[in-house]
Amino acid sequence: MARIVCFGEMLLRLSSPARERLFQSDKLDTNFVGAEANVGVTLSRMGNDVSMVTVLPDNAIGDACCDTLHKHAVETKNIVRQGERMAIYFLETGAMIRPSAITYDRKYSAFSQAKGDIFNWNEILKGADWLHLSGITLAVSEGAQKASLAAAQAARKLGVKISFDCNYRPSLWTGREAEGIKIIKDVAAHADLIFGGDKDVQLLFGISRNAENPTVSFQAAAQEFFKHCKHVSHICSTNRTVISADSNTLAGFIASRDGFAQTKSWDLFNIVDRIGGGDAFAGGALHKLASGAPLQDIIDFAVATSAVKHTIPGDFNITTEAEVSAMLSSSGGDVKR
C-alpha cells in the first residue's frame, strides 16, 4: 500500500436531516470533511497510509476534526493548530427537482488566513509515494496557493508523485478567473495524475463539453493536458448527467499518453448523498494507479468507488477495496448474508 499526503482545507459540514429544508427543524447533522480529506479517507479505508496536512484552530472544534480523521486512520501529526475558526458549510440535501444547496461560511478560516510558509514540506513528504492537491485549495487564499506550489515543488524534488484535482468551482473564482487559470496551470505543470472535469477543461483550454459524445471532448482535453503538463502520465475525468437531485448517471474516462479507457454509464438512482462523489472517484483512481493497475481497471474501480459514495451519508467514502471490487464483479444489490 502507498504512503500518501493530502493537503487542503477541512470544513465542518452542518446538514439538515431527512431531506428537510435547512433549519426546518432544530437539528443538524455534523461531518468533518474537505475535498482532499475526502480523498484521504477513501485511500485510508482502502489500506493506504495517509497523512492529512491542513490548518485547524486549537479549540474543541479542531480537536473533534482530528478525532474524526483518527477514526478513519488518517494521521494528523502534520496538522498545524493555529488561527481562530474552522471553515463551515451548511448543506441542505436536495430531493427531486430541488437541488442540494450549500451555504459556505469558510471565509476567515484558520486555513485561509495561514501564511504560505508554515509547512516544512521536506519533512512532511519524506517517505511518501504521493502528494494529493486540489484546485479548491488554490482558490482559498494566497497563502494556500503558495503552500500548494511549495508542496508540489518539494514533492517533485523528493520524487514524490503528485495527484492534482483541478476541481474548478466557478463560485470560488468570481472576478479573478485569470488568476485561477494561471495558478491551476502552474500546479498542474508539476502533476503526474490530473483530475479534470468539464468545467476545468473549459476554463483552462477553452474546450467545451460535447454532450452527445463526451468521449470526444475528454480526449481533446486530455491532449491539452499532456501538451501543457510535462510530468503528467494520466488524466481522469467523469461525465455526470443530473436527471434530478436523486437520480444521476455517471461515466468515467482515463487517458495515459498512449492509452484510453472508459466505463459504462452507471445509473445512480435513489441517491443517498452525492457530496464527495468526485473526491471518491479521485481516491479510487489514485488507489488503483498507485498499485499499478491497468487503465481499464483504474477507471472502472474509480467510478464504482464514486458510485458507492452516493449510497453513504456524509462526504466520506467509508468503503473497503474488497467491497468496491465485489460491486464491480457482481450484478449487485442483493442482500449479503
Place this chain on the structure above:
Amino acid sequence: MARIVCFGEMLLRLSSPARERLFQSDKLDTNFVGAEANVGVTLSRMGNDVSMVTVLPDNAIGDACCDTLHKHAVETKNIVRQGERMAIYFLETGAMIRPSAITYDRKYSAFSQAKGDIFNWNEILKGADWLHLSGITLAVSEGAQKASLAAAQAARKLGVKISFDCNYRPSLWTGREAEGIKIIKDVAAHADLIFGGDKDVQLLFGISRNAENPTVSFQAAAQEFFKHCKHVSHICSTNRTVISADSNTLAGFIASRDGFAQTKSWDLFNIVDRIGGGDAFAGGALHKLASGAPLQDIIDFAVATSAVKHTIPGDFNITTEAEVSAMLSSSGGDVKR
C-alpha cells in the same frame, strides 16, 4: 405584492416518521396545517402579505398553531380563539404500493362548532386584494358554510377578488352530496379564480375525466365554470397520475375566458411528501395571477411550485419565488454551491 386573506380550518397533523406504519414506533412528527393555511404559507413565503382567519381553542395547542403561522410570517390577529379542541389528522406516509393513509379526528373542533357570524368580514377584508376560500371548509359545518358565503359576499362588495378551490373530498360529503353541490356552486358563483380538479367537475357538471386526453375534459369543465360563474376570470386544474406512493406525474391547465395554457407533464419521482401539493399549486397560481403574469407563466409557475412541495416534509411549501423560478429555468437538480 398582494394582501391576501385565507379562511379555513387548521389541523394538527401527526405523522409517523421514516415511512413507518402509524404508531409503529413511539414518535410522531407534528405540523400545524390546513388546505387554506397551506395556500397562505406559500403566498407568504413568496412575499405576499397574508392574514389567516380561522378558529382555534384558547389553549397550548392553539398557541402553538399561531406560533407556526408567525414563523411563516402569516398574520394571526383575525383568528378567533374559542371552543374546546383543535382538529387533528393522523398521517401514515405511504411508500411504493402502500398509499399514504389519513385518519381524521376533526369532528367537534372549535372551527366546526363555531357559529357562522363570528367574523367581521368588513373589518377583516379591508385593504385586501384577494380572499382565498375552499370547498373543504364548506364540508365542515353549517357555520363554516355561512361564514364562507358571508366572506364571499363581503369581498364582492368591497372589491376584494375571490380565489376558490373547489377541493371536493368525497369522504367529507358522504350522504349529503346534493347539499355539497349546491353550496360549492353558490360560493363558486362569487369567485374570480377557481381551482377545480377532476372530482369537482364530475360532481358539479357531470363531466368525467378523459384519461387519454385530459386537456379535453379540462376545457369542457372550464366552459361550464365560465357559463355558471359570472365573475370568474380564470380556471386552474391539475392532472395527476399516481404510479405509486413515491412516483406521480403532474401537469397543469389554466383557462381564461379567451385563453388556455398547459404545462409539460412533470415527473415527480422519489416523492418526499405529497400532502399539500394541491394547495401549493393554488398558492403558486394565485401568486402569479395576482402579479399580472400571462397564462403560460402562471400555470408553469403553479406546477413548479407544487412540484417543489413534493420535496419538502410537511404540508407547507417553504419556498421563495426565486427558487421556483430557478427550477423552471434550469435543468435542475445539481448541487448549488
Place this chain on the structure above:
Amino acid sequence: MARIVCFGEMLLRLSSPARERLFQSDKLDTNFVGAEANVGVTLSRMGNDVSMVTVLPDNAIGDACCDTLHKHAVETKNIVRQGERMAIYFLETGAMIRPSAITYDRKYSAFSQAKGDIFNWNEILKGADWLHLSGITLAVSEGAQKASLAAAQAARKLGVKISFDCNYRPSLWTGREAEGIKIIKDVAAHADLIFGGDKDVQLLFGISRNAENPTVSFQAAAQEFFKHCKHVSHICSTNRTVISADSNTLAGFIASRDGFAQTKSWDLFNIVDRIGGGDAFAGGALHKLASGAPLQDIIDFAVATSAVKHTIPGDFNITTEAEVSAMLSSSGGDVKR
C-alpha cells in the same frame, strides 16, 4: 380463521438507521424477528390464531422478544425459556449498488443449543390447523433438526397440515451440503405446502433457473416436489430480479397437482426494507390457502403481501388482509383520506 403453530429461531435484529453504514453513527434500531416468526406475524395480523414455538433465554432480552410477539397478538406460552443467549443479526441496510449486509452472531444461541426433545408436540399441536417449519431451522443445529422432524411427525399423526419453506441459505450449509439436502428432503416429505425458491430447487433436484422463462423452471421443480413428497398439495415460489438494493421486481408462482397460476411481475421500486419479503410471501400464501381460496387468488395475494412488506421498516409485515386486498384491487398509491 386458522390456528397455526410456527416453529423456529428468533433473533434480535440490530440495524443501522437511515441507510448509514453499520456503526457509522452510534444508534441501532432494534427488531425481534425470525423467518418463522415473520410468517407468524403476517398470519396473526390477518386474523389467524398463531402460537410461536422457540427457545429464548430467561433474561431481559428474551422477555422483550416475548413482548414483541404479544404486541402482534402471537401466543408465547409454548416458548421454552432456557439457555444463555439470544441469536443476533446486525443489518446494514443497503442503497443503490451497495447491498444490504447481514453479520450473523447467532452461534451458541439458546435455540441452537437446545436438545431436540424439549418440546411436547402432541400438546403444542392440539387443535392446530397448520404447522409452519423452515429450512433455516434445519441448518441451525442437530437439536433443531430433531425437533423439526418430531414436530412434522406429530403433526402428520394429529392431522395438522404442514407448511414448509425450504429457505436454503448456502452460507448456513457450507461444508455440509449433503446433510442439508437429506434433512430438507426428509422434512419436505411430510409437508402439504412447500415454498421453494431457485436455490432450493437447484440444491434438491439439480434444476437451475431459466432466467428467460422462470415459469418453465418453476414447473419443472414443482413436478419434482410432487414426485418426491407424497403429501404435498401446493408448491409456491417467487422469482425476484434485483436491479439494485432499492429496486427489484417480483413475480409469484403456485402449482397444485392439477393446476398452476402465476402473477404479473411487480415493480418494487424505492424499497424501504426488503428483509422478510419472502416470509411475508409465505404468510400471505398460507393465509389464503388455509381459507380455501383458488390458486390465482392465493398467489396474487401472496405476492401483494410480500410487496407491501417491502414498504415497512423491520422484518415484520404489519398489514391486514383488507389492506392487501385493497392494493390488489386499486391502481394503488394515492392518498387514502
Place this chain on the structure above:
Amino acid sequence: MARIVCFGEMLLRLSSPARERLFQSDKLDTNFVGAEANVGVTLSRMGNDVSMVTVLPDNAIGDACCDTLHKHAVETKNIVRQGERMAIYFLETGAMIRPSAITYDRKYSAFSQAKGDIFNWNEILKGADWLHLSGITLAVSEGAQKASLAAAQAARKLGVKISFDCNYRPSLWTGREAEGIKIIKDVAAHADLIFGGDKDVQLLFGISRNAENPTVSFQAAAQEFFKHCKHVSHICSTNRTVISADSNTLAGFIASRDGFAQTKSWDLFNIVDRIGGGDAFAGGALHKLASGAPLQDIIDFAVATSAVKHTIPGDFNITTEAEVSAMLSSSGGDVKR
C-alpha cells in the same frame, strides 16, 4: 395469580420530549394510557391475568392502543370498538419549578359517548377475582357512570371483589361537585378496597389534610370510609409532598377494619416521569392484597411500586414483582451486573 378486570377510558398521551415546552420542537412521544389501564399493566407485569374493558374507535388509533395492551399481556377481547375518536391528552413534562402541564382533548371520545348498557358484565366478570374501577370514569359521562355502577353491582352479585380508586380530579367535576360526591359514594359503597387521597376525603367527608401529621387525617378518613362503605375491608392512601417537578416525597398508608400500617417517607428525587405514579401505587397494593400479604407488606410494596414508576418514561409501570421486592430489600441504586 389473580384474574382482574379493569374498566375505564384510555387516552393517547402525546408528550414533548426532553423537558421541552409543548411543541417547542416538532416531535411528540406517544403512549396509550389511562388510569385504570395503568393499574392493569402494573398487575399484568406482576403476573396477574388482566382484561381491559373500554371503548375504542374502530380505526388505526384504536388498533394501536390494542397492540399496546397486547404488548403488556393485557387481554382486549372485552373492548368495544365503536365511536369516532379516542381521547387524547397533551403532556408537557415539567422541570424544577415548572410543573408538568396537561391539556386534555378527551371530550366527545368514543368512551364518553358510549351508552351505559353496552357491556355484558356477567359475561365479562365470569371467573374474575377482582374488578378495578376509578372515580375518573365517573366524571367522564353519564353512560360511564351507569356502566361503572352496573359493573359494581354485577361484581357484587358474582362474588368478584371490587377495587375502587376515588381519584377525584377537581378539574373534571367543576360545577357539578354534588353529583360527583353522590356517584363516588354510590360506587364506593360496593367496594372491598378503596384508594382515597387527600382530595377525595375532603370532598366526601369534609376532612382536610393534616400536613404535620398526615397519619391522623388518613386514619380519620379511613374511619369514615369504614362507616359509610359496608363492604370495604382495606383503605389505602398516599401522602405526596411536591418539592419541585423533579423532587417529591411519598409515603403510603393502609388501614383495615382492625389494623393500620404506614411506610417511611420515600425521597423521589430526579423524577423521570411521575404521571401514573398513583395508578402504580394502586396496582402494587391490589397485587399484594390479592395474594394475601399482611398490611405492612402491602403498603411497603405499593409505595415501592409507585416509586419505581417515577423512574420510567410513560404512564405504564413496566416492572416485575421481583424487581420491586429487590428495591425494598436492598439499599438500592447500585449497578446490577
Place this chain on the structure above:
Amino acid sequence: MARIVCFGEMLLRLSSPARERLFQSDKLDTNFVGAEANVGVTLSRMGNDVSMVTVLPDNAIGDACCDTLHKHAVETKNIVRQGERMAIYFLETGAMIRPSAITYDRKYSAFSQAKGDIFNWNEILKGADWLHLSGITLAVSEGAQKASLAAAQAARKLGVKISFDCNYRPSLWTGREAEGIKIIKDVAAHADLIFGGDKDVQLLFGISRNAENPTVSFQAAAQEFFKHCKHVSHICSTNRTVISADSNTLAGFIASRDGFAQTKSWDLFNIVDRIGGGDAFAGGALHKLASGAPLQDIIDFAVATSAVKHTIPGDFNITTEAEVSAMLSSSGGDVKR
C-alpha cells in the same frame, strides 16, 4: 403593553444533545439567540410589542434567524441584511462538576463588521417606550459601540427610556479593559434602568462582592450607579451561587433612588439549561417595571422569570406572564391538569 426595541448581535447556537461532550455524537441542536434577543423574546412572550435591531447576512442562515424571531412574534423589519456570516457559538452543556463550555466563532460576523451609522435610530425608535442595550454589544466592535451610543442618544432625545445590561464578560475585553470601562460608563450614563452584576460593579467601581452578605455589596454598587448615572431610576442585580452545573441558587436585588427590595434565595436544582438565565431576569424586570409594578413585585417576578428559563432548553424564555405569576403564588411543581 410596552413597545420595546432591542439592539444587539444574534448568534447561531449549536449545542450537543443530552449532556454529551461537543461532537461526541454527530448531531447538534440549533437555536438562534443573543443576549438582547433573549430579552426581546421574554418581553414578546409576555405580550409586549418588540422589535429586534441587528445585522444578519442575506442568506439562508439569516433567513432562518428571522423565521425564529417571527415565531416568537418579534418584529424584524429593522434588521439590516448585509455582510458575510452570522456569529456562531458552540455549546457543550455541562453536568455535575463539568461546566457548560462555550466555544465562540463570532469574529468577522456581519454584525461586528457593520459600520456604526447604518441604523436610522430616529425612525426605528419612533413610538417606542423602551430601548434595550447591553455591554456585550459594546465589546463586539467599534461600529457596535458607535451604534449603541447613537441609539442611546436618539432615545434620550425622543423620550424613549433606556434599559442597559452591563453584562461584562471578561473574556470579551481581554487586553482592553480600560476601553471597556469607559464605553460601558458612557452608555450607562444614558440609562434609566441598569442591570449590573458582581463583575460589572467590580469593573466599573472597584466594589468587590461580599459573599456573606451580598445585599451590602449590591447596595454599595447601586449607590455608585446612582451617583454616576444621572438618568437612572432603577438598578437590578442577581446573586448566583454555583453549586454544580446542575445546581445553583439565585437571588435578586433592586434599588431605586429611594427604595430597595430583594428576593428569597431560589433553589435551582436539576437545571435543564441555564444559558439565557440572566437575560430572562432582565426581561422579567423590564416587563414589570414598564407596567409600573412596585419594587418587590418587579424583583420577585424577575427572579421567577429567570428561574423558569432554567427549565427550558435553549436560550429563549418561552413563558407567559401568567405562568410566571402562577409559579410565584403557588408552592409550585405539581402537575397542572
Place this chain on the structure above:
Amino acid sequence: MARIVCFGEMLLRLSSPARERLFQSDKLDTNFVGAEANVGVTLSRMGNDVSMVTVLPDNAIGDACCDTLHKHAVETKNIVRQGERMAIYFLETGAMIRPSAITYDRKYSAFSQAKGDIFNWNEILKGADWLHLSGITLAVSEGAQKASLAAAQAARKLGVKISFDCNYRPSLWTGREAEGIKIIKDVAAHADLIFGGDKDVQLLFGISRNAENPTVSFQAAAQEFFKHCKHVSHICSTNRTVISADSNTLAGFIASRDGFAQTKSWDLFNIVDRIGGGDAFAGGALHKLASGAPLQDIIDFAVATSAVKHTIPGDFNITTEAEVSAMLSSSGGDVKR
C-alpha cells in the same frame, strides 16, 4: 508522556436511551468499551501513547471497535483478529431507586475462546512504560488467565511496570471463588500499582469494609497487599456510597509503602452515566503516578477524573488533563465562555 499497553476484552455496549427500560423503545445506543480499554482511553486522552491488546472477530463489528479506538488515538496494531463474535453487554441505565442493570452476552466471545499463547508479549511490550491488566480478564477464561500471567511475567522481565485493577465482580466467579483468589493473587504478585476495592480486599484477605471509617479498612488492606505483593509500590482504592442510581458519593485513597493520602468525599449528584467510573479512576491515578506526582496529587486527580466520567454518556472518559485539573482548582460548574 508514558507508553502504556492495556490488555483485556472489549465489549459492544448496547444501552437504552433516556432512562428507558431496556427495549422500551426500538432504539439502542452503541459504545465499544471494556474495563481496560476504558483505562486506555482515559490515558490516551491525557496525552499518553496507548496500545490496546485484545481479540476481536474479523468482521464489521470488530472493524467498528477498532475505528472507535482509533478515534480516541489508541493504537490497534496488536489486536488479534480471529474468532466468531464480540462480547456484548446490554445496559439499562437506572434512575432514582431503579439501579442500572447489565445483561451480559459475553460468553463464547473471540476473546474468551482465544488460547493463552497467541500474543507475542516481548514484541508488544517493547518500549512500553506500563502494562495495565485487570481481574475481569482473569474471570473470562483459562486462556485469558494464561495470557495475563504471560504478559505480567514478560513485563517484569523487560522492566515494564505493571498496573493491576483487581476488579473483582462476584457474578463472574460464582462457584469458582477459590480459583479466582489464587489467580488474582498470582497476578497481583507482579504488580507495581494495585487498584483494590472493598470486594477485592474482602475476597483476598478477609478484611471487610468499615463503613464508619473507610480509611481504617483501606489501610489494613493496603498493608496486606504490601505484605503479599513484593513489587507493589502503590495501592489505590475508592469508597463509593450509593444513595440512588443518580446520586453517589465518592472518595479515594492511596497508600505507598511509607505514605498515605485521601480525598474529600465528592458529591456525585445528577449522575449522567456511572459505568466506567472505576476505570476512569484507575486511568487518572496511573496517569499521575506515571508522571511522578506526589500521593495527594495522584489521588485527588484520580477521583476528579472519575467524577468527570460520571458526567459523560458512555464508558469512555473523554477528558483532557487540563480539564480535570481545572475542576480540581475551581469551585466548578459555572459556564466557561
